[in-house]
Structure formats: C-alpha cells, structure tokens
Amino acid sequence: MSGRAGPGGIMTLEAARQSAREAGPDAPLSTLLCWVEDYLMKGHVDLGRTGAVCPFTRQAARLDTVRLGISDERAAGEEAAFAQVRSGFSTLDAIPCKPGMRHFRTVIIGFPKCDTPDGIAMLKRVQDRHKFYSLRRNRMIGLMHATSEAPGLWNSDFRPLRAPLPVIAIRHMVExxxxxxxxxxxxxxxxxxxxxxxxxxxxxxxxxxxxx
Known part of the structure; x- marks a missing residue:
C-alpha cells in the first residue's frame, strides 16, 4: 500500500489530509478522503432518514479512530489483497483510544486499480474469504464500489454502498x-x-x- 503514516501505508485522517494535499486532487488517496468526509460523514437527500450516511464513521473521525490506506493491487493480486485486508484487522485492534470507545475504530482501504469487473469480483472473493474470520471476532467487513446495487436500509431505491473507487472497510460490530x-x-x-x-x-x- 502507498502512504507514509503507519504500517502498510495505513494513516490517520490528518495524515491522509496532508498526503492528499501533496498528491493533488486527482490522487486515489484524495478521492478516498473526499468520499469519506463529503459522503459518508454527511447527510444525503435519498438516504431515507436524517443524519450522516454513516454516523459510525463521523463519530470515529471525531475520536481519531479512522485509518485510511490505498492499495496498489490489481485484479490478479488476490493473495496480496487478501493479506492486506487481513492485516487491516490487526491495524484496527491497534488503533489507540479509550477503552469505552474501541467500538468506533475503523479501517478503510481503497483499491483504485481494481476498478474493473474482474477487480471488483476479486475483492468480493477477498471479502467472502473473511466473512467467518470477521464474525468470530465481532467485526464487520464491507465492500463498496461504483456499481454496487446493494439497497439502502431506509430507502430501497438508494444505493449507499457506491463509492468512486473500490473500497473495503473493517469495523467493529455495534448494537x-x-x-x-x-x-x-x-x-x-x-x-x-x-x-x-x-x-x-x-x-x-x-x-x-x-x-x-
């Protein structure tokens, strides 16, 4: 993964902002950061309820428990992508925070070079291979991409899991x-x-x- 503010290129939001400023608005990290801050953390007219698209991420940002990373893997790199996602679980557990706030930790990894049907299919396999691993640890793992057809919980016509680049996110299961x-x-x-x-x-x- 690219980046410079932690193992494997995983970085805090503040480090991501600095890196994005240096890389320019068209850089994958800039795209990921913009999506997190301007979409996940804000409301949407089609959401079907008030509040942010992802209240979890907005609260995690306030607590500095969000970590972002960019992977350079392509569709042919399933095992490397799998290893990066698996390491994301360890990164999640290592995010410092108060004990009562641990459930707000989250890791978001963008895969800009997987923005093809084959790339998305590969990431879906990576996600599926982690389903039981994540459930045994009370973790959630999600895949988002530009053509996601997953319907919204409050408005079935809304597609909340659409992202400008393929993304795998890991977070704690919450009530x-x-x-x-x-x-x-x-x-x-x-x-x-x-x-x-x-x-x-x-x-x-x-x-x-x-x-x-």
Whole structure:
C-alpha cells in the first residue's frame, strides 16, 4: 500500500489530509478522503432518514479512530489483497483510544486499480474469504464500489454502498447493526450473542417498523 503514516501505508485522517494535499486532487488517496468526509460523514437527500450516511464513521473521525490506506493491487493480486485486508484487522485492534470507545475504530482501504469487473469480483472473493474470520471476532467487513446495487436500509431505491473507487472497510460490530443482522442470516447469531438483550430489542423494533 502507498502512504507514509503507519504500517502498510495505513494513516490517520490528518495524515491522509496532508498526503492528499501533496498528491493533488486527482490522487486515489484524495478521492478516498473526499468520499469519506463529503459522503459518508454527511447527510444525503435519498438516504431515507436524517443524519450522516454513516454516523459510525463521523463519530470515529471525531475520536481519531479512522485509518485510511490505498492499495496498489490489481485484479490478479488476490493473495496480496487478501493479506492486506487481513492485516487491516490487526491495524484496527491497534488503533489507540479509550477503552469505552474501541467500538468506533475503523479501517478503510481503497483499491483504485481494481476498478474493473474482474477487480471488483476479486475483492468480493477477498471479502467472502473473511466473512467467518470477521464474525468470530465481532467485526464487520464491507465492500463498496461504483456499481454496487446493494439497497439502502431506509430507502430501497438508494444505493449507499457506491463509492468512486473500490473500497473495503473493517469495523467493529455495534448494537446499531440490528438492520444488517436482520438482512444477513450469517450475522444474526453473532449479533445476538454479542448483544443478547439490547440487540433483541433493536431487532424487534426494526422488524416492527418494517412491517408498518
């Protein structure tokens, strides 16, 4: 990965801002940073609710627990991309913060050279190969790209996982992930094991809201 503010090129938001200024607006890191700050951390007219597209990321930015990186891997580099994503889990656990704020840590890796059908298919395989690894550790792993058709939770016509370059993000599973747990069977049991009472209440409230 490129970058200079941590192992493997993973850097804080402030270091990313400095590197992006030096690299120019067309650099992949600049594109990733702009997407994180101007899309994930802000509201959207089609979101279907108030608040930021990703309130988790906005709060993590306030706590300085967001880390960004850019990978130079291409579609043919699946094993290298896999190793970079796997190391992202260790990076996540190493982000310094107060014990009560650990669940706000997140790592976001951009793959600008995978912006092709083959590249996105490769990253999907990398994501799938990490599904059980992430669930056993109460982590979430997501893939975002320009042609994502994943519907929004509050507006099914909205495509919240679209990004200007392919991105894999790793973060902690949190209590507010009830809508994701309801949608993905593999996530449901780990979610309820992690949040047995509060999680059950959130799931019931989510399902009731959807039935109305």
């Amino acid at each position: 507010h992930d009830a809508p994701f747990a309801a949608r993905h069977p593999l996530l449901l049991l780990p979610y309820l094991a992690r949040f047995p009472i509060a999680g059950s209440k959130r799931l019931i409230a989510h399902l009731r809201a959807g039935a109305q």
